[in-house]
Amino acid sequence: MALDKITRVAGRAVHVPGNDIDTDRIIPARFMKCVTFDGLGAYLFYDMRKNADGSEKPHPLNDPRFKGATVLLSGMNFGCGSSREHAPQALQKYGIRAVIAEGFAEIFYGNSTTLGMPCVTASRADIEQIAAAVAADPSVEVAIDLVNQKVSFGGKSVPCSLKDSARDALVNGRWDPIGELLEGAGQAAKIASHLRYMSA
Amino acid sequence: MPKTLFEKVWDAHTVRQLANGQTQLIVGTHLIHEVTSPQAFGMMRDLGLKVAMPHRTFATVDHIVPTDQVAEPYADPLADAMIKELRKSCQEFGITFFDRSTGKQGIVHIVGPEQGITQPGTTIACGDSHTSTHGAFGAIAFGIGTTQIRDVLATQTMALGRLKVRRIEVNGKLRPGVYAKDVILHIIAMLGVNGGTGFAYEYAGEVFDRFSMEERMTVCNMSIEGGARAGYVNPDETTFAYLKGRPYSPKGADWDAAVAGWKAVASDPGCTYDDIVNIDAASIAPTVTWGINPGQGLPITGSIPDPAKAGTDDERSSIEEALAYMKLKPGAPIKGTKIDVAFLGSCTNGRLSDFQEVAKFLKGRKVAPGIKAIAVPGSQAVGLICAELGIDKVFLDAGFEWRNAGCSMCLAMNPDKLVGDQLCASSSNRNFKGRQGSPTGRTILMSPIMVAAAAITGSVADAREVFGVSLN
Numbered sequence: 208m209a210l211d212k213i214t215r216v217a218g219r220a221v222h223v224p225g226n227d228i229d230t231d232r233i234i235p236a237r238f239m240k241c242v243t244f245d246g247l248g249a250y251l252f253y254d255m256r257k258n259a260d261g262s263e264k265p266h267p268l269n270d271p272r273f274k275g276a277t278v279l280l281s282g283m284n285f286g287c288g289s290s291r292e293h294a295p296q297a298l299q300k301y302g303i304r305a306v307i308a309e310g311f312a313e314i315f316y317g318n319s320t321t322l323g324m325p326c327v328t329a330s331r332a333d334i335e336q337i338a339a340a341v342a343a344d345p346s347v348e349v350a351i352d353l354v355n356q357k358v359s360f361g362g363k364s365v366p367c368s369l370k371d372s373a374r375d376a377l378v379n380g381r382w383d384p385i386g387e388l389l390e391g392a393g394q395a396a397k398i399a400s401h402l403r404y405m406s407a
Numbered sequence: 408m409p410k411t412l413f414e415k416v417w418d419a420h421t422v423r424q425l426a427n428g429q430t431q432l433i434v435g436t437h438l439i440h441e442v443t444s445p446q447a448f449g450m451m452r453d454l455g456l457k458v459a460m461p462h463r464t465f466a467t468v469d470h471i472v473p474t475d476q477v478a479e480p481y482a483d484p485l486a487d488a489m490i491k492e493l494r495k496s497c498q499e500f501g502i503t504f505f506d507r508s509t510g511k512q513g514i515v516h517i518v519g520p521e522q523g524i525t526q527p528g529t530t531i532a533c534g535d536s537h538t539s540t541h542g543a544f545g546a547i548a549f550g551i552g553t554t555q556i557r558d559v560l561a562t563q564t565m566a567l568g569r570l571k572v573r574r575i576e577v578n579g580k581l582r583p584g585v586y587a588k589d590v591i592l593h594i595i596a597m598l599g600v601n602g603g604t605g606f607a608y609e610y611a612g613e614v615f616d617r618f619s620m621e622e623r624m625t626v627c628n629m630s631i632e633g634g635a636r637a638g639y640v641n642p643d644e645t646t647f648a649y650l651k652g653r654p655y656s657p658k659g660a661d662w663d664a665a666v667a668g669w670k671a672v673a674s675d676p677g678c679t680y681d682d683i684v685n686i687d688a689a690s691i692a693p694t695v696t697w698g699i700n701p702g703q704g705l706p707i708t709g710s711i712p713d714p715a716k717a718g719t720d721d722e723r724s725s726i727e728e729a730l731a732y733m734k735l736k737p738g739a740p741i742k743g744t745k746i747d748v749a750f751l752g753s754c755t756n757g758r759l760s761d762f763q764e765v766a767k768f769l770k771g772r773k774v775a776p777g778i779k780a781i782a783v784p785g786s787q788a789v790g791l792i793c794a795e796l797g798i799d800k801v802f803l804d805a806g807f808e809w810r811n812a813g814c815s816m817c818l819a820m821n822p823d824k825l826v827g828d829q830l831c832a833s834s835s836n837r838n839f840k841g842r843q844g845s846p847t848g849r850t851i852l853m854s855p856i857m858v859a860a861a862a863i864t865g866s867v868a869d870a871r872e873v874f875g876v877s878l879n
Contacts, residue, residue: 225728226721226725227600227601227700227725229700229837229839229840231818231837231839231840231841231842232839232840232841235841235846236470236818236819236820236842236844237819237820237844239442239820240442240471240483240485240486240489240820241485242445242446242449242488242489242492243445243446243449244446244553254840254841254846259846259847283601284600284601284604284634287600287601287634287700288536288631288632288837288839289535289536289818289837290443290534290535290536290538290550290551290552290631291442291443291552292443292446292534292552292553292554293443293553295552310601310604312601312604312634313604313605313634313636314536314550314551314552314631314636317552317555317567318552318553318554318555321552321554321555322554370568371427371428372427372428372429372568373427375426375427375428376427379426379427381426381427383554384425384429384558384565384566385454385557385558385561385562387425387426387431387566388431388558388561388562388564388565388566389561389562391422391423391425391431391562391564392459392561392562392563392564394422394423395422395431395433395459395562395563395564396459396460396563398420398422398433399433399435399460399563402419402420402433402435402529403657403661403664403665403668404435404436404526404528404529404657404665405433405435405460405463
């Protein structure tokens with residue numbers, strides 16, 4: 208199972224400002240009553256985007272100028288709360304290919320990386336700069352260079368960073384670890400046989 | 408070289424280093440439920456994979472089960488499809504399923520300890536962020552995503568980066584009316600909702616030494632609300648006494664050997680921590696939240712924060728956002744805030760001792776008119792013991808609804824939901840926007856006894872006043 212080497216993600220961006228945006232907000236629990244992840248994109252940020260009667264609230268994702276954006280910009284501790292992979296799945300199914308934020312909650316970060324959706328951190332000032340450029344011209348391309356850890360937009364460039372393990376996994380095309388884990392399964396079984404509580 | 412429990416358990420379960428620098432870690436015990444596992448089983452089928460160690464995965468059903476209906480099919484066809492899907496997958500892959508018919512069903516984080524599956528020195532993973540609960544036994548327990556559930560099913564291992572360890576010591580004596588829930592709400596308010604990112608929390612000190620297993624579980628449960636992926640307490644005699652004689656606990660000579668191993672796994676004296684935090688138990692008050700994340704908490708005697716008095720722009724905007732959602736007035740006392748619903752249950756506070764403690768004070772009192780109060784045992788076993796002890800009757804007499812086991816109104820993936828902008832006094836773990844099922848529903852987190860006080864008075868109340876000060 209050859210995976211893409213993800214070295215660069217580029218596209219139009221959308222800014223969803225705020226700190227501590229939790230995974231219940233990204234995908235409300237009632238949409239998790241499903242046995243596949245298909246179709247979750249329609250419910251991304253649902254209660255932030257829709258009123259009870261289904262009409263739209265003002266929200267960056269409802270703004271026609273940002274339709275088709277593939278890079279999401281946000282604040283601190285993005286993806287906190289529930290471990291639901293439904294959150295990064297909903298983002299990905301909606302069309303988001305990467306998230307730039309001031310910080311991420313750990314489980315969300317790992318879940319996203321495993322789906323090949325890079326999460327990179329940047330300073331607030333730099334994210335505001337990118338957001339300002341996008342607000343001024345929504346067609347501006349925001350390009351994340353994972354190899355050199357920088358974000359380019361409208362002729363400017365700012366630094367970004369990601370965990371070494373995530374960067375390695377993404378740029379070398381091993382972000383889904385199942386192949387490697389299966390290779391080590393025999394060795395794991397041997398070690399497990401010495402762990403008393405794991406014996407059958 | 409002295410080591411922490413975390414280091415010992417991690418090292419004992421390490422298979423190898425992966426190419427990206429993460430560790431391939433053995434997951435000794437895997438717990439699954441109906442919401443986050445079906446897609447993982449789908450991936451297994453798509454890839455033609457077998458479950459590596461079916462005897463090390465245990466399933467139950469909790470999130471979607473109606474608490475007022477036992478018979479299938481469930482009224483909600485989506486929920487009905489999910490329980491049937493889990494049943495089918497467990498059969499197909501040879502996994503033990505604590506289905507409702509077994510009498511052992513319940514919230515996954517209550518069932519594991521209850522059955523003696525959760526043991527010291529082990530690694531545990533579950534597709535649920537509150538898996539940190541199991542750390543109360545001196546296990547290293549992680550919440551994981553669905554793709555990782557597939558990894559664990561297929562290999563009994565997962566890829567993970569090593570965590571740092573922060574020791575949080577709470578010494579001294581808790582004041583009367585202050586409970587384990589207050590301790591963890593206090594810790595999260597103090598260190599922040601992302602203060603624990605990159606850390607496992609080791610809870611220690613005199614307060615934890617004295618805590619029962621159920622109290623330790625309440626604290627470890629909410630580690631993730633402070634950003635810490637895992638939280639644990641070193642195992643001791645309290646731990647061993649809890650585990651003795653449980654269905655999956657070691658028996659006979661195996662028991663003695665296991666206890667020796669469990670003793671050895673505790674953090675060594677003189678080991679090094681990446682950070683240490685000290686808290687004076689007497690400084691902890693009955694704590695309630697006022698905002699939209701579990702870190703936005705204050706003592707019950709406190710006032711709702713005023714954005715005008717915020718120290719930073721960030722703080723101001725977060726207070727403004729929270730108060731706009733919660734419809735609370737800046738500067739007003741939190742005490743006296745009218746509630747609509749009182750919810751007692753969840754993986755945080757749905758255990759026997761939670762209901763036992765509340766029942767002591769609830770006897771002879773009535774839920775305030777117009778308040779919907781529901782009590783939901785965390786497992787069938789908890790429900791059964793409560794019935795044997797007559798605790799269910801105390802709740803029913805007081806005007807609570809007494810339900811069947813499940814996650815219920817903690818996350819509202821079942822019929823138990825807030826309606827409109829109802830405000831709920833809740834013993835659960837999250838006060839996020841929309842968390843309890845209504846996109847405008849509001850949650851105030853608190854201890855079970857405070858939920859009872861709120862139910863009786865119809866507003867957020869100081870349980871010490873409602874029930875008399877000498878609570879303990």
